[in-house]
Amino acid sequence: MLLGLGVLELAHLRSIRLTMGVTTSIFFLGAAAALAWCAWALWGVRRWARGPVVMVQLIQLGLAWNLWAGPTRLASAVLAVVAIAVVVGLVHPASTRALEAAEEVG
Structure with missing residues (x-):
């Protein structure tokens, strides 16, 4: 985007x-x-990258909220679904375990 x-x-x-x-x-x-x-x-399982990506997704959710009215409702819904899916994926226990395990190894 x-x-x-x-x-x-x-x-x-x-x-x-x-x-x-x-x-x-x-x-x-x-x-x-x-x-x-x-x-x-x-993709390389670097733990530090999760924070900036989550921050961008939260900004995207705010943008989706602002676009909700009128003819931009579909774009708003798509932005919100993508942002929520990314955040859920990044805070999922399996993701957290993988990132923590990589931190301990590296």
Whole structure:
């Protein structure tokens, strides 16, 4: 989602708001890269990556809450379901055991 927002912002750059468009794109693309790094770290069973990913999912839940009214209800529901699924997966006892076991070994 963050990558898409960054690309869309770049695609809609206008000279009247060039600075805002570029800095917004840099922010979204940087956030997407950081989240991808955390996802890669979780794939490698790195415990430190769980916190940032959970934080992003909580922000996504807040965004879903704000989008609930009107024609964005479907997007809101999809965002909420994905965020909840990720958080549940990350706090599941099996995930916690795997992350703690990797911490003890490493």
